Amino acid sequence: MLFFLIRMDFKGKDIISIKDFSKKEIDYILDYAKDMVRYAMGEKYKNVLGGKVLSSLFFEPSTRTRLSFESAMNRLGGRVIGFSDPSGTSQKKGESLADTIRMADSYSDAIVVRHPHEGAARLAAEFAEVPVLNAGDGAGRHPTQCLLDLFTIRTEKKKIKKNKIVLLGDLKYGRTVHSLAYALSLYGAELTFVSPASLKMPNEVINECKELGIEPTYTSNIEKAIKDADVLYVTRIQRERFPDAEEYNRVVGAYKIDNNLLKNGKENLIVMHPLPRVTEINPEVDTTPHAIYFKQAFNGVPVRMALLSLVIGGKL
Amino acid sequence: MKKELKIPRIKDGTVIDHITAGNAVKVLHILGIPKSSSSTVSVAMNVKSKLGKKDIVKVENRELDPHEVNKIALIAPKASINFIRDYAVTKKHKVKLPDEIIGIVSCSNPTCVSNAKEPVKSRFIVISKDPPRIKCYYCEREPEDIADKII
Numbered sequence: 001m002l003f004f005l006i007r008m009d010f011k012g013k014d015i016i017s018i019k020d021f022s023k024k025e026i027d028y029i030l031d032y033a034k035d036m037v038r039y040a041m042g043e044k045y046k047n048v049l050g051g052k053v054l055s056s057l058f059f060e061p062s063t064r065t066r067l068s069f070e071s072a073m074n075r076l077g078g079r080v081i082g083f084s085d086p087s088g089t090s091q092k093k094g095e096s097l098a099d100t101i102r103m104a105d106s107y108s109d110a111i112v113v114r115h116p117h118e119g120a121a122r123l124a125a126e127f128a129e130v131p132v133l134n135a136g137d138g139a140g141r142h143p144t145q146c147l148l149d150l151f152t153i154r155t156e157k158k159k160i161k162k163n164k165i166v167l168l169g170d171l172k173y174g175r176t177v178h179s180l181a182y183a184l185s186l187y188g189a190e191l192t193f194v195s196p197a198s199l200k201m202p203n204e205v206i207n208e209c210k211e212l213g214i215e216p217t218y219t220s221n222i223e224k225a226i227k228d229a230d231v232l233y234v235t236r237i238q239r240e241r242f243p244d245a246e247e248y249n250r251v252v253g254a255y256k257i258d259n260n261l262l263k264n265g266k267e268n269l270i271v272m273h274p275l276p277r278v279t280e281i282n283p284e285v286d287t288t289p290h291a292i293y294f295k296q297a298f299n300g301v302p303v304r305m306a307l308l309s310l311v312i313g314g315k316l
Numbered sequence: 317m318k319k320e321l322k323i324p325r326i327k328d329g330t331v332i333d334h335i336t337a338g339n340a341v342k343v344l345h346i347l348g349i350p351k352s353s354s355s356t357v358s359v360a361m362n363v364k365s366k367l368g369k370k371d372i373v374k375v376e377n378r379e380l381d382p383h384e385v386n387k388i389a390l391i392a393p394k395a396s397i398n399f400i401r402d403y404a405v406t407k408k409h410k411v412k413l414p415d416e417i418i419g420i421v422s423c424s425n426p427t428c429v430s431n432a433k434e435p436v437k438s439r440f441i442v443i444s445k446d447p448p449r450i451k452c453y454y455c456e457r458e459p460e461d462i463a464d465k466i467i
């Protein structure tokens with residue numbers, strides 16, 4: 001038991017990449033997040049991080065991630081300083097990220113950072129004494145999104161293992177979907193990748209899944225893929241990935257999720273999306289029991305509460 | 317003139333042998349030679365050997381630090397280092413790539429934070445020693461052509 005307690009000491013730990021964590025550690029975070037749900041809803045309150053200050057540094061806007069981090073800190077009794085986009089900050093005047101981090105380090109007990117450059121959070125962690133939480137670095141990692149996705153599947157399906165999970169959309173450029181494929185493989189989920197041919201999952205990610213004992217299947221046919229699926233994870237296909245509007249419209253049209261398509265799926269199929277969505281999911285799906293994406297967005301709060309409490313060192 | 321006289325034997329110093337053909341100049345660049353020393357340096361390129369063509373570098377009157385020389389394993393994984401005293405090889409070992417490569421290779425990812433104006437040196441984790449494969453510590457990308465990315 002003592003060994004367990006020592007191993008699960010997250011105080012001062014940076015949250016940079018999902019790959020920095022073992023399955024046991026992820027389980028521990030998800031269990032703790034479950035305890036946080038009623039606090040995240042405001043039904044209960046405990047001053048877990050009273051007197052603590054979080055720096056929330058968003059060098060590019062990301063409304064959902066920022067608001068859920070800030071809500072998480074406030075729900076725990078802590079306070080937030082920072083900025084939501086870099087215009088008007090000294091960064092705009094040419095200050096390095098390293099210097100901004102040094103400053104935030106001396107003003108706060110933890111730093112959340114979102115930055116357009118890949119590897120920015122890893123760099124931030126080098127210059128900060130306090131723990132750094134990566135809220136997305138360019139096309140790079142986004143570990144809290146990955147954790148909340150895992151949390152959502154576990155909450156809705158009781159477990160992650162053995163679920164048939166379809167990852168749909170832009171599987172090539174979206175690195176968050178790469179981390180998710182890795183993490184789901186770690187848990188032994190069955191994976192199917194559905195994407196247009198030009199946006200296929202890269203081989204290095206498929207190899208990572210294989211190293212974890214998972215043989216993902218690939219298809220471009222969404223109707224077939226969702227027949228026996230338990231989870232359909234939809235990602236956005238970005239216009240800028242296509243040479244012309246016509247090709248883009250054709251692809252987006254082919255992968256649009258609506259009630260007619262979902263008739264092919266199981267009754268308890270859940271549909272997830274990291275949001276914001278544009279046209280990938282028809283709003284008519286919102287009112288069906290399949291739609292989990294708004295719950296998923298809420299889950300960002302208890303998961304981030306669990307992380308903040310663990311790394312800053314407050315107890316529920 | 318006999319073949320072996322193309323590059324003269326040295327009395328004292330260091331010989332780096334079995335450098336991947338064509339990479340001798342890059343090897344010197346990595347080692348900061350001749351800038352960091354006033355020693356005589358001779359370079360032989362495309363020397364025929366049993367294992368095909370190779371490059372050789374000889375640095376007179378100076379024993380290079382093996383830790384320094386190990387960095388060249390990035391572009392010359394088969395190279396060996398020979399220390400020479402009084403025309404005889406006193407020590408010989410193969411280069412061994414260190415676990416981390418700092419400040420020698422730049423990241424090929426233009427949006428990597430290590431390519432932004434930040435006060436850090438490039439940093440790579442070695443994921444395979446031979447053939448050399450490295451991964452950026454910051455963005456986790458692998459450069460396709462390491463030699464091309466030597467700073």
Ligand SMILES: [Zn+2]
Nearest residue numbers: 423428452455
């Ligand atoms: Zn990089």
